[in-house]
Amino acid sequence: MSEQSNTVCALNSGAKKEKRRERKALSERNNKYIDNDPLCLRIQCTCNHGQKSNFKCKQISQQDVVRNRKNFYSTSKKVHQDVYLCRLISAFEPQRRGKGTPRPSGKTKLRKLSTSFFLYGKKKIMKRVCKSFFMAVFSIKRQRLSTIMKCVMDGKVPKEERGGDRRSAKSHEKKEHLRNFLRNLPCSESHYNRAKSKRVYLDAALNMKKLRMFYNNSVPNDLKVKRTMFYEVFTFEFNIGFRSPASDACSSCILLSNSIKNEQVSTKKQELMTKLRIHKLRANFFYKLLKKRVDDSITICFDLQQVFPLPRTPIQEAFYSRQISLYNLCVMDLSEQNNSCLYNWDETESGKGAVSIGSALYCFLNTQTIPANVKLVGLFCDGCGGQNKNSHVLHMLLFWLQNKYPTHVKEIQLYFPVRGHSFMPVDRLFGRIEKDVRKIPVITTRQEYFEIFSKHGRVCELGKDWCLYNIKGLETNYKKLVGIQSMKKIIIKKCKSSQGRQLNCVVKASPNYRFDSGEQFISLLKRGRRHPRNIEQIQEDRGLSAAKKNDVTSLLTKQFGADWENLSALEWYKQILSCSRNIAEQNEEIDDDEACICTEMDTEDIRI
16 A cells, blocks of 8 residues: 655646746746846946047946946836936937848838937936947846837837737727717607706617627627627717616507507508508607797797695605695796796695696786787697696687787697607606605605795795686686597687777687698687676685595604694694595596596597
8 A cells, every 4th residue: 555645745737826927927027127236246348449439338437337227226117217218318310321231122221310328427427338338237138228219219208018908909990880880879868857968868678788789790790899898888988878668658659550560461551550650740740840939939838747745755654645735837938948937736725627727827828928029829738638628728718818918919829749749848847856856755845845846947836926717717708619629739819800900819720730621710709798808816725535634644643743733844734634624535527628538549630
């Protein structure tokens, strides 16, 4: 049985051996720029110049060599050492040119410049020495000296060119092709914060992996890129993001797109494609009208934002509890910058129907300074029947144009978007407001909401800056417009007699934006009635239901304690909750033209 040796030997291979080799190589590289002979004991001068020679190598003493060498090795950085040697080298044009050095190609290489080498002698006087002695004093080799001489001849400072990323230069063409690919991607701006943000977005169905696959499939093999290069260029050179999956997409677009995919008959498939194209053309034409600017007109859009809860609290019980609703209606004049009015009220003051929307719009038109050259007022809003698209708002516009209008305004045009394509400029402002609201988890009073709203527009509180009007009372004098829910454009125009006297305001409605369906201007004034001269102010005290009062009281108790009624900041809640008027859950009677048709399909029409 052979005896096993207990000695531990150094490994000749493996990870540890490789690390030792790396450490040794690093140490040798670092020691290469450190003075290993500070006393200059190993320096030997082999040059033998005569007394008449221009080289003064023999006049350089041992102390001079030590002094020059000490200055040279005062730093261990190669670049700094090379800069020091540049000071001791001078370049000049050759005074005598020889026959040159012959080359294999038959051409002769002539010297362009000559170089001289110097060392510091006594009293720091520079003395010219030969190249061999210069190299021996500083312990440098011919290759390093040649590199320094090239810098001196070119008038440049030595730079660090060792190591680094050697592949970037080879990848320049790849990156340039990749940049062109990313620049040509079909991007779109964000709906919100468009003025401040330069970020653009791609479709939600795309991602970085798919984009790289599309790129590599479209270029030759020598231009294909790996994941790291694609990620670096996409992330650090471009401000591109991916949209979130659409949650408010148009159902008509989705229905027609799926029908086109599933249809096998070519004629029916072509018919569906035509319907989808016309549907999108109608939607895009609404936005063209919204962007259109005419010198003698102003454009106003308005919309109601989502409901804000009071109190806003992060506690879990708030998710299951009823809360007081705060409403925010934005009316924006697109003809001027930063001209937005935010009309606010809560559910105890009024609902979010035609009365509150029409009253706020009426107050805006009365307080707005309309330039003298404006003859046309364009209004853009969504097609919610319970708020905007009803005869009550139309009656209010008739009343305003008949009685309260500036004399130079002759016409009002009211436009409604295609269902599912109702994004408007006010939605961008709503996005900025919601972004600020999300930063504050606890909002207890209305004033805290108003402080946030005031950063984005002029805040108008109900009962303080504006009031409600009996808009529904105008139906005593005006008739309802038949089929208003199917209309996309309503025109209200002043009609004058042949003598030039104003007689009436007439209305024309069309289910299309562009093509006239043959409708005529009609008067909505009832027979035997005159236009009303005034409209009375009203006040709605709606109160809260008993169930909502209990939920709000419970939330305030859990957030502020049982003595929350003693807090002065919550006095508003105390007044509302102590009101003796309890009403059932809101179940108002809705007129036919106030019914919301948001879930109904648009009428099929080949006209835009």
